[in-house]
Amino acid sequence: MTLDQYVCDLREITARHSDPVEITDLVVPLARKFAQSPELLRPEYRECDAEQGFGVHMLHEEPNHDLAVFLVSWLPDRGTTPHNHKTWAVVVGIEGQEQEVxxxxxxxxxKPGYADLKRSGEQVMTAGDIACCYPEHIHSVRNVGKDISISLHTYGRHINYTGRSEFDVERKLEKPYVVRVADDAHARAQILTKRRIS
Ligand SMILES: [Fe+2]
Structure with a gap:
């Protein structure tokens, strides 16, 4: 399945459904298929952001930031703080081991800025495993393997435009959460330049 086909199917599903559970039920088999696409094997998609701990590579978003598809590559022993999404999400494991708490x-x-969270469970995602998230679902993700891990993330809306939050569980704090998205157009240009020079 190509990215164009996947996005076409996402548009069709979200045009017909608004319930996040109905949407994710329909997206899961397609995401599983698209996760095997050769298009996802570009070397730049394996690059991680050393400061952030994971590289967020955008494959698609609509002009209004809806229907965002990302490949995320995670450094070993790095991950996210606990966060919500304020949109639906379907995540497929491609490589490595990612622990979801x-x-x-x-x-x-x-109460603005305040959140009282309790850890409720955890699981480890490996290649082919699927996790769905709903707008208020709170989790954290960590690469618990020895090598980088990679997963395909599809969201109802680009996560930097949903007004979502990250949480400090110990200090009971809630604050806005925005991730850094890789500049892959720049990375691709550099690869092309290197090929031309060598
Ligand atoms: Fe998440």
Whole structure:
């Protein structure tokens, strides 16, 4: 399955459905198929952001930031803080081992900047495994393998445009969460330049 076909199918599904569970049920088999696409094997998609701990490579978003598809590559023993998404998500493991820790929220979210979270479970995702997230679901992700891990992430909306949050569980804090997205157009230009020079 090509990226263009995948995006066409995502458009069709989200035009017909608005319930996040109905959408993810339909997206899961397609995401599983697209995760095997040779298009995802570009070397630049394996690059991780050393400061952030993971590289976020954007494959697609609509002009209004809906339907965002990312390949995310994670450095060993690095990951995210606990966070929500404020949109639906379907994640497929491609390579390595990613641990997902889930949290329940105990407060009602009514006090700005405050959040009381309790760890509720965890699982490890390997190649071919799928995880779905819903708008208020809170989790953290960590590469628990020895090598980089890679996963395909599809969201109802680009996660930097949903107004989502990250959480400090110990200090009971909630704050805005924005990730750095790799400049792959720049990376591709550098690869082409290197090929021309050598
Ligand atoms: Fe997440």
């Amino acid at each position: 889930n949290y329940d929220r105990r407060d009602d979210g009514g």
